Amino acid sequence: MNPFAGALAAVSLSWRIFKRTIGAKYRKSFLGYFWMVAPALLITGGVTLASQAGVVMPGQSSLPQALSVFLGTLLWQVFAEAIEVPHQAFEGARSYLTRVHFSRAAIVLAQLYESLLTTAVRLTAAIVFVAFGHGLDVGGCLLLPVCFYGAVLLGLGIGALLMPFTQLFADLQQTLKLLLGYGLFLTPAMYQPQGDGAFAMIVRCNPISPLMDAARQAAAGEALAQPVVFVVVLGVGLLSTIAGLLLVRAVAPILIERMLLGGR
Amino acid sequence: MEPVIEAKGLSKTYRIYGNPYHQLLELMPWNKRQRHHAVHALHDVSFDVKPGECMGLVGSNGAGKSTLLKVLSGTTYPTAGSYAVRGRVTSLLELGAGFHMGFTGRENIFMNAAMMGFSRKEAQKKYQEIVDFSELGEFINAPVRTYSSGMGARLGFSVAVATEPDLLIIDEILAVGDMNFRRKCVDKIFDYKKRGKSMFFCSHSLYDVRQICERAIWMRSGRVQLLADAVTVTNEYATYENKIADGAGDPVPFRDAPVVPDRGVDHPHIVEGLVIDPATGQARNRFSPGDNAAVRVHIKNPKRERLVVAVGAMRTDGSLCFGHTTQFANLPFDFAEGHVTLYLDNLRLLSGEFTVPIWLFDEHGVHRFQERPAAQNLIVANRTKDIGLYLQEHRWTLEPIKK
Amino acid sequence: MTLVRNFDAATASRGAFSYLTSIVGYPTLVWRNRFMVQNFLRRDLLSRVNGSMLGVGWILLQPLFLFAVYYLVFGQLLRDRNAGGMSDSGFAIYLFSGVIVFHALSEATTTSCVMIVDNGNLVKKVAFPSEVMLVHVAASSIITFLVGAIVCFIAGWAMGVSQPGWLLLGLPLVMAVQFVLTLGIGLLLANLYVFLRDTAQLWRILTMAWMFLSPVFWEPKLLEDKVGPEWMVWIANCNPAFPLIQAYRLSLGGVSESLGAFWPQLGVASAWALGLFVIGYVFFMSRKHKYSDLI
Numbered sequence: 035m036n037p038f039a040g041a042l043a044a045v046s047l048s049w050r051i052f053k054r055t056i057g058a059k060y061r062k063s064f065l066g067y068f069w070m071v072a073p074a075l076l077i078t079g080g081v082t083l084a085s086q087a088g089v090v091m092p093g094q095s096s097l098p099q100a101l102s103v104f105l106g107t108l109l110w111q112v113f114a115e116a117i118e119v120p121h122q123a124f125e126g127a128r129s130y131l132t133r134v135h136f137s138r139a140a141i142v143l144a145q146l147y148e149s150l151l152t153t154a155v156r157l158t159a160a161i162v163f164v165a166f167g168h169g170l171d172v173g174g175c176l177l178l179p180v181c182f183y184g185a186v187l188l189g190l191g192i193g194a195l196l197m198p199f200t201q202l203f204a205d206l207q208q209t210l211k212l213l214l215g216y217g218l219f220l221t222p223a224m225y226q227p228q229g230d231g232a233f234a235m236i237v238r239c240n241p242i243s244p245l246m247d248a249a250r251q252a253a254a255g256e257a258l259a260q261p262v263v264f265v266v267v268l269g270v271g272l273l274s275t276i277a278g279l280l281l282v283r284a285v286a287p288i289l290i291e292r293m294l295l296g297g298r
Numbered sequence: 299m300e301p302v303i304e305a306k307g308l309s310k311t312y313r314i315y316g317n318p319y320h321q322l323l324e325l326m327p328w329n330k331r332q333r334h335h336a337v338h339a340l341h342d343v344s345f346d347v348k349p350g351e352c353m354g355l356v357g358s359n360g361a362g363k364s365t366l367l368k369v370l371s372g373t374t375y376p377t378a379g380s381y382a383v384r385g386r387v388t389s390l391l392e393l394g395a396g397f398h399m400g401f402t403g404r405e406n407i408f409m410n411a412a413m414m415g416f417s418r419k420e421a422q423k424k425y426q427e428i429v430d431f432s433e434l435g436e437f438i439n440a441p442v443r444t445y446s447s448g449m450g451a452r453l454g455f456s457v458a459v460a461t462e463p464d465l466l467i468i469d470e471i472l473a474v475g476d477m478n479f480r481r482k483c484v485d486k487i488f489d490y491k492k493r494g495k496s497m498f499f500c501s502h503s504l505y506d507v508r509q510i511c512e513r514a515i516w517m518r519s520g521r522v523q524l525l526a527d528a529v530t531v532t533n534e535y536a537t538y539e540n541k542i543a544d545g546a547g548d549p550v551p552f553r554d555a556p557v558v559p560d561r562g563v564d565h566p567h568i569v570e571g572l573v574i575d576p577a578t579g580q581a582r583n584r585f586s587p588g589d590n591a592a593v594r595v596h597i598k599n600p601k602r603e604r605l606v607v608a609v610g611a612m613r614t615d616g617s618l619c620f621g622h623t624t625q626f627a628n629l630p631f632d633f634a635e636g637h638v639t640l641y642l643d644n645l646r647l648l649s650g651e652f653t654v655p656i657w658l659f660d661e662h663g664v665h666r667f668q669e670r671p672a673a674q675n676l677i678v679a680n681r682t683k684d685i686g687l688y689l690q691e692h693r694w695t696l697e698p699i700k701k
Numbered sequence: 702m703t704l705v706r707n708f709d710a711a712t713a714s715r716g717a718f719s720y721l722t723s724i725v726g727y728p729t730l731v732w733r734n735r736f737m738v739q740n741f742l743r744r745d746l747l748s749r750v751n752g753s754m755l756g757v758g759w760i761l762l763q764p765l766f767l768f769a770v771y772y773l774v775f776g777q778l779l780r781d782r783n784a785g786g787m788s789d790s791g792f793a794i795y796l797f798s799g800v801i802v803f804h805a806l807s808e809a810t811t812t813s814c815v816m817i818v819d820n821g822n823l824v825k826k827v828a829f830p831s832e833v834m835l836v837h838v839a840a841s842s843i844i845t846f847l848v849g850a851i852v853c854f855i856a857g858w859a860m861g862v863s864q865p866g867w868l869l870l871g872l873p874l875v876m877a878v879q880f881v882l883t884l885g886i887g888l889l890l891a892n893l894y895v896f897l898r899d900t901a902q903l904w905r906i907l908t909m910a911w912m913f914l915s916p917v918f919w920e921p922k923l924l925e926d927k928v929g930p931e932w933m934v935w936i937a938n939c940n941p942a943f944p945l946i947q948a949y950r951l952s953l954g955g956v957s958e959s960l961g962a963f964w965p966q967l968g969v970a971s972a973w974a975l976g977l978f979v980i981g982y983v984f985f986m987s988r989k990h991k992y993s994d995l996i
Binding site: 377398408409418421 | 705706707708709710711712713733734735736737739740741744747748822823824825826827828829990991993994
C-alpha cells in the first residue's frame, strides 16, 4: 500500500471510530455538550461569589472578573484533556488493538477529533460569552481560536511525549492524573498570584499561563503584553506535537507487544 | 413435593427508543403518546419443574429461549407474571462471566464463589475440588488473561458445578473444552441428575434433549407452543423445522451425537458387525421381505464401561429406515467382551441395498465411541411386485358410487 | 426445601415505599455476603497497588498532594479571613483534616455512581445482590481515610496543635456514620446513573461545589460573619459533610470553639446519613429489576 492510500484509510477508519465513541458517550445523556462547559461555568460562579465575599483577590485585566475566570478555566480544560488524548487513545483501544490489525494512527486521530470537537464547542461558548459580556473585536475573534488550538497543540505534544512512559509506569500515570485533576489551581485561571513566593513561581513556570494571559488580552481587545513568549509557546507546542506523534509511531509496536504478552 | 420452578404468566417486553430524549419525554407526566416500540421477548409463559426432573427447551433462534433462561437464572426480570425458584440455582449460561482478567485463577475462584453466595469456609472446602476438576494444575496461580479460551471455560464450568445447585440451568452443555473434558462435563451432569437434582436444559440438539430430558417446552416467538414429554416435543418441533427447511428424513438422527476420541486399546470398540441368518448363526446378507434376519455385533470393552449399542439400516441415499438401541429397550450391559444381537423378525423392508450402520455409545447415549457399518450390506429382494421402501400391512376395498 | 428466590412483576413495580420494610434485612444481607464484600474490597485495593512502584503509598499521596495544592492556594487567600487568627501549622492541620474527609467522601461517591454500569458485565450475567456491591466502595474509602487520619493525628499532636482526649474513642463511631452516608449517596447516584448518564458529569461538578460549601478551607466563623449571600450560608449549614467534618476534627483532638460539640455534631451527621441511606436504598431497590436491561 502506498503511504497516501494508507493515510487515507487511517483517516476514514478514525472517523468511524470517532463517530462510534461519540455516539456511545452521549447515549442516555440528555445535556450532551453542555457538560463540556459546565465545570467552567460552576467555577466562574464560585469565584464570583467568593470575590463578592472578598475572599479572592481580583486579577488585573480589563475584562470583567467572571469572564476572565471563565476563559482561563476553559483554556485549562482544553489543555488538560489534550494531554490525556494519546494515553486515552491507547487505553480505549486496548480491547481491539491486540485482536485486529489496523492503522495505529487511526486511534490517536479518532481521539484527536474528539478533542478538536470539544475544543470547538468551548471556543464557541467562549466567544459568545465574551461578545455578550464585554464586546469582541475582530482581532480578538482571530486570536482566541489561536489560543485555544494552541493549548490543544501544547497539550497533545506533552501528552504524546509522555505517553510511552505513562503506559509503562502506572505511577507516572497516577501522578499525571493528580496534576491534571487539580492543576487548575496552579494556573492563573482564577487569579493572578502576587509577589514572588513559591506559588507565584509555579504559576509563572506553567506553560499554559502565557496562553491564558494572551487569551484574556485578546478578548479584552488589548495588545499582547508578551508577544514573544506567546509565539515561543505556540512554536514549542507545534514542535512537541510533531516530535510526540513520531515517538508514538515508533513505540506503538512495542506497547502492543506488551499488551499481547498480557503485561501493562 | 413442591415444584423447583413455578412460573406463572412470565412476559418480558423490551422498550426500544429511537433516541434518549424519547425516553425522558415518556417519563413526563403530561406525556400521552407512546414513544417506543415494544419487543415482546416472552409472552405469557407458564410451567413448572418438579424436583428431580429435567425440563428441555427447544425453539428456533429468537424464540425467547435465552430470555427465559436469563429470567430463571435471575440476571434479568420479567415485566409481567411471577416465578418462584426453590433451592440454589446455578446457571451455566455465562461461564466465567465474573472473571477478572488481571487476577489469578485462584483469586477468581474465590471471587466467583463469593458472588454465588458462598462463605469463605465453603469456598475453601470446595477449592481443591474445583482445581482438580478444571485440570488447570499449576496454571491456577497464573492470571486468567494468560489462559487459553478453553482453560477459561473449564474453570468457569468447574466453579459452577461445584456450587452443588438444586437446579442447574444449562445452555448447550456439550460446548466446553476439548472432547475429553466435554465427556467429563456430561458425566458430571448425569451424575448430578442421578442424585435427584433438577435441570433446565436448552439445546439445539434435539438428540440431547431427548436423551436427557423427561419433558420439554417448545417456544415459538415468545410463547409456549407445546409443553409435553420430550419425545413428543422434539418430534413435533423437528417436523415443524423440516417443514420450514424443506428437509427430509429422520428428525433426530444418531449422527448428532458427538464423538469421543479414540483412546487406544482401552477404548470400547466394535470388533465386527455381521448380518446373519438367525436360524444358523452364519453370515448371510440376502433376504426377502418376511424372512427373519439378525445383526450380530462383536464388542470389546476392556474397561467394562456401561455401553449402549444402536443398529440401523440406511438406504443408499442416506435416509435411515430404522434405528434401534439397547438404551430404548432398557438393556444396559458392561461385559468386557461379547455379542449384542438385534433380531429383525419378519423383515418388512422391500427391494434395495441397505448399509447397516452400528453405533457404540456411552451409557447415556450422549457420546459416541464408534460408528462403523456391518461387514456386508443388507440386500433385500422382493418376491412380490410391491414397490417402495417397506412392506406396509394393507388391504383394498372397492365400492362404486351409484348416482 | 427452602424458598430461595421469587419475583412477581406486579409487586416489584409497586413503587419505592413498598421497599421500606426490607431495609431491616439489609445488614443481614451484607453480613451473609461478607465474603463477597471482602473479595471486592481486596480486588479494589490490589488493583490500586498492582503495577505501581509506590503501591500503598498512593493511598496517602493523593490526599497529601491535594493538601499541598490547597495549602499553597488557599493558605495565601484565606488565612487572614479566618478570624480566629490560626497559626500556620494550625491552619495546615485544619485543612488537612478537612481534605482527607472530603477526599474520601467524594472519591467513594464518584466511584459508586458508575459502579453498577461499569460492572455491567457482572450485573447482566451473574445473579447476585447488586445492592451489596457498593458496600466495599464505602469501606475502601474509610480505609483510605483512616490512613490519612493517622498521619493527621500524629502530625497534629507532634506540632502541638491538637489535644487528643477521650473523644478519640469516638472515631470509629464517626467512621461508621461516614460509611452509612457514603453508602446512601452511592446507592442514590448509582441508581440515577443507570437511567441518566448525565449524573456522573453532574455529580463531578456538584462535589466541587459541595467542597467549597463545606468547612474544608474555611472556619464556620466565616458563615457567622455572613460573607456571601444568604442562600449560600443556608446551603452550607444544610450540608451533611458539615457536621461530619467537624465531628472528625473534634475526635482527632481539634480544639477550637468554632468546631462545636462532638455529640451534637455526630447526631446531626448520623441523622443525615440514615436519612440519605433510607432514600438511597429504597430507590435503588425499587428499580433494581430494570438494571440489567438498561446497562
